[in-house]
Every structure is written in structure tokens, then in C-alpha cells.
Amino acid sequence: MIIVLGLVSALQTGLIGGFAGYYLSESLYDEIGQRALMVSKTVAAMPAVIQGVRERDTESLMALSERLAETNEALFIVIGDHNAIRLAHPDPDRLGHSMADDDGDSGTLALEQGQAYVAKALGSLGLSMRGKAPIVDVSNGEIIGIVSVGYSLDQVFSVIQRYNRVLYTVMGMMLLGSVLAAIIIAGRFKRAIFGLEPEEIAALFQERDATLQSVREGIIAINRDGIVTTFNRTAIETLGLDPDTRLAGQPIERILPENNLMTALETGESAFDQEVWLQGQQMIVNRLPVKQGDETIGVVASFRLRDELDQVSRQLTRIQQYADTLRSQTHEYSNKLHTIAGLIQIGANEEALALIGNEVSDHQALIHLLLEAVPDPVLAGCLLGKYNRAREMGLKLVIDPDSQMADVPPKLPRDQLVSVLGNLIDNALEATRQFHGEGGLVHLSMTDLGHDLIFEVEDQGPGIPPDQHERIFERGVTNKQDGDHGIGLYLVRQFVDRWGGSVTVESLQPSGSRFTLYLSKTPKPSPSPGQSEVNAS
Structure with a gap:
């Protein structure tokens, strides 16, 4: 140079x-x-x-x-x-x-x-x-x-010689200045490319391309203007795009609306192992800003479908939930059995019979209601578990006897439905116990009339201020003072937006809140290739 x-x-x-x-x-x-x-x-x-x-x-x-x-x-x-x-x-x-x-x-x-x-x-x-x-x-x-x-x-x-001497002197100075400028430019250029020679840069480019294509995760990189600069074949396959699609040079918003890459570009913050939804499929995504000094000049994202290990993890989580439910039931019935045994020992036979009858009556009524109103075994099992959980906490979960939830769309993921509904009920139980104490009530009503599935959950908690009705669904926003909270309602909103529906919150008098969940019986259409909707959840 x-x-x-x-x-x-x-x-x-x-x-x-x-x-x-x-x-x-x-x-x-x-x-x-x-x-x-x-x-x-x-x-x-x-x-x-x-x-x-x-x-x-x-x-x-x-x-x-x-x-x-x-x-x-x-x-x-x-x-x-x-x-x-x-x-x-x-x-x-x-x-x-x-x-x-x-x-x-x-x-x-x-x-x-x-x-x-x-x-x-x-x-x-x-x-x-x-x-x-x-x-x-x-x-x-x-x-x-x-x-x-x-x-x-x-x-x-x-005269010409005199002028030529001046001219040659100026030419020599210009030539010397140009050589010095060339040395400075070459030095800065080499520092900018980390001291590499052109042949080394070409070799690194080929290695990088081979590495990208060998990675089993999808990889997409954008520059500071949100234009795709790097991608691999796995990204195209994972996103379900045409194999001949060239992503380079296209705005990321056109390919992946609501991708959150631009947010990472603006904030310069990394995000790891976040759930991403694409055309009804769960993915794990990592976002890492590319920085030059203190300036963010791009973002690299890697994503993959949830693999078998994730599926096993979810199954183990469900098993743990079932175990917790069985534990609470065992604990509750153990206490009741001890009470009945004590009543019999002191000769209070009538009281023992009344307690047995009351217990049998409550469970029989709940089971009968669930069998009639909720034919889906996964949803019915979730409600039965929450009912027992409420009793263990000293509360009562009251299910409206006029509830009906038989027309659940087959395409609606049952594990996600019970997760969303379980979050609403758990939040209501926690709020009621903290504000009302033992003996508090949580009401649940369900209906499948019309074009939507509607779930209403009412608690006897302190209520939610009107200015928090929308913020409560943001990630990390919570009224709880301990633990890692602020995720449940965020997941509820993400699922509702993805499926097609809405969730609202109302303040009750004198205290308490009512959460109403609307889920369309017709699933939200999946985005077309190249315009896939990706939401972090």
C-alpha cells in the first residue's frame, strides 16, 4: 500500500x-x-x-x-x-x-x-x-x-530555472508528504484489520463461512442499520424460508417482525436462553451485541428449536407439579384422617361421620362438576390440583357451578393453556393469602359460549392500582416483595398475543382483582415466510 x-x-x-x-x-x-x-x-x-x-x-x-x-x-x-x-x-x-x-x-x-x-x-x-x-x-x-x-x-x-527550483522543492515536499500520509494510512488500516494481511483475511473469511454452515443453530447478524449481514443455512431452514432466499442486505424487520434485535441494538444489552415463538414452535434464542469501543455496531442472534432435552425438562417439571399436588393431597388427608381418628377415640362418632360426609360431599361435587363441565382431562386435572393447593394454603377455590368448558379447540396446546390458567390462579391464591389470610376465597368461572373461551379469576387480595393494569403484564413488573417474580403474567400476555385473544384486569370493591382471559377458538394465522412473527416469551 x-x-x-x-x-x-x-x-x-x-x-x-x-x-x-x-x-x-x-x-x-x-x-x-x-x-x-x-x-x-x-x-x-x-x-x-x-x-x-x-x-x-x-x-x-x-x-x-x-x-x-x-x-x-x-x-x-x-x-x-x-x-x-x-x-x-x-x-x-x-x-x-x-x-x-x-x-x-x-x-x-x-x-x-x-x-x-x-x-x-x-x-x-x-x-x-x-x-x-x-x-x-x-x-x-x-x-x-x-x-x-x-x-x-x-x-x-x-527565470524559468528559478521558478523550477521552487516548483521542484514544492513537488518534493508534496511527494514526501504523500509518502508519510501513505505510511500513516497503511498503519491505521493495518491496525483496523488487527495486523492481518489480505491473504490472512481471505482465509479467515473462508473459515468463518465454513464454521457458520457447520453450526446446527441458526445464526443471523445485523449491522447498526438493522440490515442482515451474516446468516447460515440452518437459519433459513429453522425459519422455514425458501432455501434459495438470500437474507443478506435485507432489513431484519422485513424477515422477522417483532424480533427484538433492534431493541438489543439500541440498549446494547445481551440476552441468553430466551424463549422465542415462531409459527407456533418454541425456540431458544441468544442475542449478543457487537461493540466497537463503547459503540454498538451490530447484533448477532443464534436460535434453535427446543430439543429433546427441553422436552424432557418440561415433562420433569410437570411430574414435579403432580408430585407437589399429591404431596399436598397426602398432607391434607393425613391431617383429616388424624382428626377423624381422634374423634372416634373420644367417642364423637357423629362429628366424625359429619366430617367424612362433608369431605366426601365437597370432593364428589367438585369431581362431578369437572366431569360435566370440563371433559378435557388435562384441564380438569389442573383445576383439581389447584383446588387441593388452595385447601392446603387454608383457602378455598370456588368454581362457578354454571361453568362450561367443553368446546376447547384441538389445536390449542393443553400444556400452555394449563400453564396460563395456573399462573392466574396461583397469583390469585398468593394475593388472597397475603391480604385476607386463611379462609379467603378465589372464584373461577369458565364459559365456551360464542367464539371465545373465557376464564374469569377473582381474588380477595389488595387489588391492583388502575395505573398498573397494563404494566403488570410487562416482564419483571410485580407487586410481590420477595422471590423471583414478574414472569407469570408476562407469559400469560405472550401466549394470548400469540394465540389470538386478550387478557384484562379489573379492580373489585372493597378489595380484590378480577382477571379475564379471552382465547379465540380460531387460532391466529401463522405469518408467511419472510414475515414470521417472533415474540420473546
Whole structure:
């Protein structure tokens, strides 16, 4: 780079310097020629010169020509008659001879055509620029002689050499400055590419491309303008796009609306192992900003479908929930059995029978209601578990006897439905226990009439201020003071938005809140390829 920039600079400087020198020389030649022409015209028009030529007064013309040459700093002033015979010359030995002896020019244009002109010639006094003009007798207009004024070109050469020295000095400084600039630019450029040579950069690019294509996760990178710069084939396959699709150069918003990559670009914050939904499929996504100094210049995202390990993890979570439910039931029935045994031992048989009957009656009524109103076993099992959980907490979950939830769409994911409904019920139980204490009630009503599935959960908690009704669904926003909260309602809103529906919250009097969940029986259409909707959940 240094050599190339130096050679280019030298070539440019040489061309500019050569043109400047040539233009300067031509300008000086032209200036000297015009000066010689002007002096010759002036001398030819002088009355003393006209009279001296008419009278062939050589002596007066010699004196006059010498004085005029000295006054005008000319090399010579030669005066000739109408036959170009010298009447005045710096060298007296040349008087009486033809002016053509000097340069072969007898002044034909001036003597015969009356024109004044400029000529460059090598004469007896050296190389000179000459101006020649006819001498005209004003009395009759007849051409009676010629004047030749010469300026030595050695003077021009000395001026040109002086200017050339300055010009060459400037050219050398320009060339030196260009070389220094080339060194600085090359150094900064090499630092910018981490000291790598072009061949090394090409090898790294090939390695990077091979690495991208070998990774089993989808990878997409964007620049600071949100334009896709890097992607691999797995990304196209995972997103369900056309295999021939070229993502590079396209805005990320056109390919993945609501992708949150632009948010990561603006905040410069990393995000790891977040759930992402794409066309009804769960993915795990990582977002990592690319920084240059303190400035975020892009974002790299990697994503993959939830694999078998994730599926096993979810199954283990469900098993843990079932185990917790069984534990609470075991604990509750163990306490009741001990109570019944104590009543029998003290002879309170009627009280023992009443307790048994009440227990059997409550469970039979709940089971009968669930069998009639909720044919789906997964949903019914969730409600039964929450009912037992409420009893363990000293609360009561009351299910509206007029509830009906039989028309659940087959495509609605049951695990996600019970997760959303379970979050609402758990929040209601926690709020009721903290504010009301034991004996508090949580009401649940369900209906599948119309085009939506509607779930209403009412609690006896402290309530939610009106200005928090929307913020409560944001990630990390919670009214709880302990633990890692602020996720449940966020997941509820994400599921509702993805499926198609809504969730609202109302404040009750004197206290409490009502959450109403609407889920459309018709699933929300999946985005078309290239416009897939991706929501973090």
C-alpha cells in the first residue's frame, strides 16, 4: 500500500509539476515576445527613427538604438532600410549588411505586407525572442524600413530555472508528504484489520463461512442499520424460508417482525436462553451485541428449536407439579384422617361421620362438576390440583357451578393453556393469602359460549392500582416483595398475543382483582415466510 500510494502520488505530482513548468515557460516566452513586439512598434513610430531612416543617418540611428536598447533592457535594437540593410546595430561591423545574415529572416512580412510579428531565432548575439515592425513614412504611407527588437532568452531560461527550483522543492515536499500520509494510512488500516494481511483475511473469511454452515443453530447478524449481514443455512431452514432466499442486505424487520434485535441494538444489552415463538414452535434464542469501543455496531442472534432435552425438562417439571399436588393431597388427608381418628377415640362418632360426609360431599361435587363441565382431562386435572393447593394454603377455590368448558379447540396446546390458567390462579391464591389470610376465597368461572373461551379469576387480595393494569403484564413488573417474580403474567400476555385473544384486569370493591382471559377458538394465522412473527416469551 505504501509503494502504490507513493507511486501514485509521484505520478500525480510529476504530471502537475510538468504541466506547471510547461505553462510557465510558454507564458514567459509569450510575455517576452509581446514585450519585444510592443517596443519594436514604439521605436518604428518614433519621428527621429523615421527621419534617420529617410536620411540614412547611421550615426544618429546608432546612438538612438543603443539608448533605446538600454532604456528597455533589450538585448539589441536593429534598424534597417526598406531593403533590410542594417542602418543601426550593436556591432558596427555588421552595418551595411542584410539583416537576413543573422537569422535568415529578411523581414518580408514587415517590409512587403506591413505586418508586425514575433520570431524566435539564433543570431550573432545569441538565441533571442524578436519583435519586428515596419517603419512607415507618415507623409506618404510608404514603408521605408524595419525595426527588430530582441530580448535574450537566456534571461527567460534563468527565470524559468528559478521558478523550477521552487516548483521542484514544492513537488518534493508534496511527494514526501504523500509518502508519510501513505505510511500513516497503511498503519491505521493495518491496525483496523488487527495486523492481518489480505491473504490472512481471505482465509479467515473462508473459515468463518465454513464454521457458520457447520453450526446446527441458526445464526443471523445485523449491522447498526438493522440490515442482515451474516446468516447460515440452518437459519433459513429453522425459519422455514425458501432455501434459495438470500437474507443478506435485507432489513431484519422485513424477515422477522417483532424480533427484538433492534431493541438489543439500541440498549446494547445481551440476552441468553430466551424463549422465542415462531409459527407456533418454541425456540431458544441468544442475542449478543457487537461493540466497537463503547459503540454498538451490530447484533448477532443464534436460535434453535427446543430439543429433546427441553422436552424432557418440561415433562420433569410437570411430574414435579403432580408430585407437589399429591404431596399436598397426602398432607391434607393425613391431617383429616388424624382428626377423624381422634374423634372416634373420644367417642364423637357423629362429628366424625359429619366430617367424612362433608369431605366426601365437597370432593364428589367438585369431581362431578369437572366431569360435566370440563371433559378435557388435562384441564380438569389442573383445576383439581389447584383446588387441593388452595385447601392446603387454608383457602378455598370456588368454581362457578354454571361453568362450561367443553368446546376447547384441538389445536390449542393443553400444556400452555394449563400453564396460563395456573399462573392466574396461583397469583390469585398468593394475593388472597397475603391480604385476607386463611379462609379467603378465589372464584373461577369458565364459559365456551360464542367464539371465545373465557376464564374469569377473582381474588380477595389488595387489588391492583388502575395505573398498573397494563404494566403488570410487562416482564419483571410485580407487586410481590420477595422471590423471583414478574414472569407469570408476562407469559400469560405472550401466549394470548400469540394465540389470538386478550387478557384484562379489573379492580373489585372493597378489595380484590378480577382477571379475564379471552382465547379465540380460531387460532391466529401463522405469518408467511419472510414475515414470521417472533415474540420473546
